[in-house]
Amino acid sequence: MPALAEAEDAYETVGDYTxxxxxxxxxxxxxxxxxxxxxxxxxxDIGQNEVIALIGPSGCGKSTYLRCLNRMNDTIDSARVTGEITLYGEDIHARQMDVVMLRARVGMVFQKPNPFPKSVYDNVAYGPRIHGLARNRTELNRIVQRSLERAGLWLEVRDRLDQPGTGLSGGQQQRLCIARTIAVSPEVILMDEPCSALDPIATARIEDLIDELRRNYAIVIVTHSMQQAARVSQRIAYFHLGKLIEVGGTDAIFTNPRHKLTEDYITGRFG
Incomplete structure (x- = not known):
């Protein structure tokens, strides 16, 4: 495929990355x-009150890039990150940057729901407790309820807050993990394939939740689903072989991609 090879050689990102x-x-x-x-x-750039979807073939670097944004790659011995990453102008790799606080400000929801082996209440209360966000039990109760409400889970679990979070359904567990993330008042939410382990009904609930959450947060989602990217995002960033190939508004990317690699991926010619 000479045209594809030629396109791969093109290095400069197409579209506006700001x-x-x-x-x-x-x-x-x-x-x-x-x-x-x-x-x-x-x-x-990751903009305020937007969902930006990172798409591309498996192994193209999108999840690796996502993990840069809250220094999750620090946990991998062989990983080395260079370049400039700032959160509201602060260098996240600066010596004075508290990584624990950074990961509270830039929360992450993983591919597979991973509630703590604790009660529903303690799953959500854990972060506010360790970060000292509540002065007393009343304030902590308020944070837990508000977080579960914003995650669309309160009505389903309010009568079983003392039961294990691991006893919830898969979709409920993922919403519990989202509640746990927003309980510490993050500025950004990272989502790495958050619906890949869920059924269509649970997926629809999470997608509705993402649309509600973007009113208060910047959200970055990695997804293999073109349909999901089209439904939840306002901007698309297409990765290929570790390079950011094209960035643009979701409608524009899906209806009129400017780079051949983007077009080939979206139309299913490869990936």
Whole structure:
């Protein structure tokens, strides 16, 4: 496929990678796993009150890039991240940056629901407790209820707050993990394939929730589902072989992609 090979050689990102009200800005971000150059010179803004979907074939670097945004790659011995990443202008790799606090400000929801082996209440209360966000039990109760309400789960669990979070259904567990994330008042929510383990009904609930949450947060979602990206996002960033190929409004990317690699992926020619 000579046309595809030629397109792969094109390096400069197509489209506007900036956002009018950036919460996170990344410039020249590279990620290496030992000698593997997994993400290459990515420039991208994450804007306030938007959902930006990272799409692309498996192994293209989108989840690796996502983990850069709250330094989750620090937990991998072979990983090395270079370039500039700022959160409201603060360098997240600065020596004075508290990584625990960073991960509260930039929360993460993983592919597989991972509630703590604790009660529903304690799952949500854990973060506010360790960060000292509640002065007393009344305030903690209020945070737990508000977080569960915002995650669309309160009415389903209010009578079983003392029961294990692991006893909930898969979709409920994922919404519990979202409640746990928002309980510490983050500024950004990262979601790595949050619906891949869920059935269509639970997926629809999470997608509705994402649309509600973007009123208060910047959200970055990695998804393999073109339909999901079209439903929940306002902007799309397409990755291929570690490079950010194209960025643009969701409608524009799906109806009139400007790069051949983007078009080929969206139309199902590869990926």
């Amino acid at each position: 956002a009018p009200n950036p919460v996170i800005r990344t410039r020249g971000v590279d990620v290496f796993y030992d000698d593997n150059h997994a993400v290459q010179k990515v420039d991208l």
